[in-house]
Amino acid sequence: MTFNLNSPPTFNFFYHQLVAIKSGKYKIGLLLFFCLALPYLSFSQKVLWDKTLGGDKDDLLTATQITSDGGYILGGTSNSGKTSDKTEESKGSTDYWVIKVNSNGSIAWDKTFGGTGEEVLTALQQTKDGGYILAGYSNSTAGKDKTENSRGAQDFWILKLNKNGSKAWDKTYGGNRNDQLSSLQQTNDGGYILGGYSKSDKSGEKSESSKSTYPLTLNDFWIIKINAKGTILWEKTLGGNGEDKLATVQQTTDGGYVLGGFSSSHKSGDKSGGNKGGRDYWIVKLNANGKKVWDKTIGGNDFDNLSSLQQTTDQGYILAGTSSSDKGGDKSEPGRDSILNDYWVVKLDADGSKVWDKTIGGNLQDFLNSVQQTPDGGYLLGGSSASRISGEKSEDRRGEMSGTYDYWLVKLNLNGALLYEKTIGSTQLDELTDVLQTSDGNYFLSGTSNSRKGGEKSEKSKGGKDFWLVKLENNFRRIQTIDFEPILLTKEVGDQAFTLLAKASSGLPITFEVLSGSATLKDNLIKVTAPGIVRVQATLNTRLPTPLKALWLPLQVSNGK
Incomplete structure (x- = not known):
């Protein structure tokens, strides 16, 4: 059997096994075995391109997503006027600033949204209709782009845009004091x-x-479920007796939600475990209606601040944040410096129990902001580092002055072992917000910079702080294999069910589906029920944001007597 791979390869594979079935007894005289090898893209230092985007003042990038056309949607907070890359005037003190760029970083359009006061954008997403949803908080009264008055001080403020960036609607949600939105996701029902x-x-x-x-001084988690038009379906307050700040919320595969942030609360209120240090990671699992299923407190003896989490392909969770804790509590390794911060990554199973944890850092401050599971089952970490060569950091920082930071990218395998790391930066302050693996297997880094041209930065600053985008290539490649186990079929209709077996070298799960023909399938156990052709699809589940359709590999099986 021969087949060709079209470039670029995909990490979302589809295999089709065709079995001809006729009445009575039959024999398939073919041993089914094949291996599809595709590149797992690993590490390289080559910067493909970088872009600096900004106006005459401060522009802080806070959210990035890969879009369905292979480009990117960028969002942040700006107090710049109509200058340089910013095509619209400021609306108030600070505004939401959204930029759509193509796959090469060229601007397609930009939009400024705000009221009369202060708006801070914290999250965005491309929606199922091709438009966008923006989220953050605002203290503005009704006016300009804001149609509703402030409820108290700062309120949640969301805007729905069409695919060209024009506003469709906006909504304000809040109480009598400060309410700050930090995370948003479109849900399976089309709401948010x-x-x-x-x-x-x-x-x-x-x-x-x-x-x-x-x-008056301490926060709780606050969750709101809305429909596609912004109408509230339910909302929930979760917290203990101390400070509880939510960083992220995501819908889980069971239709519920997982919440993550930090907590200084003791065992009280919704918090079932006591605190372990000054601050701990606090994870809360909700069902589809917002009812708490379980919560977990994870921490060491000092301050542990969670910034990002993701449900993993094994239905567990990967947690990422920053820790100044030493070895103790849930932390299995000492800090790289006794009082400064390191990256801290924790893997949980589906019930929230700890599987492993990993501390990564150098001799100075290292702040972890982003985690993404990669197609090989490992994890991509992104944050900012002021460290010199020390600990896990193999490259010196780019800036010589005290207080300078660079983007710091770290790749772990499935079990948390360090595979490689990379420093990207320039002369001053470069703070990474997100790192994403793209459909071509490369990496897209985005954040905020006030650096001059130098290091990996090819353009000078536009004003104060600017959006800074970096596309990083990976040249070193290893082979990842997907195998079907050998199967020799001798069956007739009505025989017992038989097992479909496939294995990915990455360890990622494979699922099966009957596409056509008469057969029943439960997990990987299939039973044919009538004569004809049965087509079965096996899918390797990966974390690429825009997976490509893969090769069809039909096996035509002859009928033997």
């Missing part, structure tokens, strides 16, 4: 889940009182 933190009592859109001992 919003997550943030709140000091508000029962007021405005908030149906529950604060859980903290000192609500």
Whole structure:
């Protein structure tokens, strides 16, 4: 059997096994075995391109997503006027600034949204209709792009855009005090889940009182489920007696939600475990209606701040954040410096129990902001580092002055072992927000920089702080294999079910589906029920944001007597 791979390869594979079935007894005289080898793209230092985008003042990038056309949607907060890359005037103190760029980083359009006061964008996503949803918080009254008054101080503020960036609608949600949105995701029903933190009592859109001992100064998690038009379906306040700040919320494969942030609360309120240090990672699992299923407190003896999490292909979770804790509690390794911060990654199983943890850092400050599971089952970490060559950091920082930071990319395998790491930066402050693996297997890094031209930065600053985008190539390649186990079929209709077996060298799970023909399938156990042709699809589940359709490999099996 021969076949060709079209370039570029995909990490979302589809195999088709065709079995001819006729009445009575039959024999298939073919041993089914093949191996499809595709490149697993590993590490290289080559920067394909970089772009600096900004106006005459400060522009802070806070959210990035790969779009369905292979480009990117960028979002942040700006107080720049109509200058340089910014085509619209400022609306108030600070505004949402959104930029659509193509796969090479060229600007397709940009939009500024705001009211009369201060708006801070924290999250965005391309929606199923090809448009976009923007999320953050605002203290503006009604006016300009904001159609509703502030409920108290700062409120959740979301905007729905069409595919060209024009506003469709906006919504304000809040109580009588500060409510700051930090995370948003479109849900399977076409609506949205919003997550943030709140000091508000029962007021405005908030149906529950604060859980903290000192609500004027301390926060709770606040979650809102809305429909596709922004109407509230339910909302939930979760917290203990201390400070609880949500960083991220995601819908899980069971239709529920997982929340992650940090907590200084003791065992109280919704928090079932005591605190382990100054701050701990706090993970809460909700069902589809917002009812708590379980919660977990994970930490060491000092400050542990969670910034990112993702449900993994094994239905567990990967947690990422920053820790100044030493060895102890849930932390199995000492910090790289006794008082400074390191990357801290924790793997949980589906029930929230710890599987492993990993500390990564150098001799100075290292802040982890982003984690993504990669197609090989490993993990891609992105953050900012001020460290020199030390610990896990093999390259010196680019800036010589104290307080300078660079982008720091780290790749781990499935079990948390370090595979490689890379420093990208220039002369001053380069703070990474997101790192994403793209459909071509390369990496897209995005964040904020006030650096001059130098190091990996090919353009000078446009004003104060700017958006800084970097596309990084990976040249070193290893082979990843997907195998079907040998199968010799001698069956007739009505025989017992038989097992379909396939294995990925990465260890990622493979699922099966009957595409056509008369057969029943439960997990990987298939039973034919009538004469004809049965077509079965096996899929390797990966984490590429825009997976490509893969090769069809039909096996035509002859009927033997």
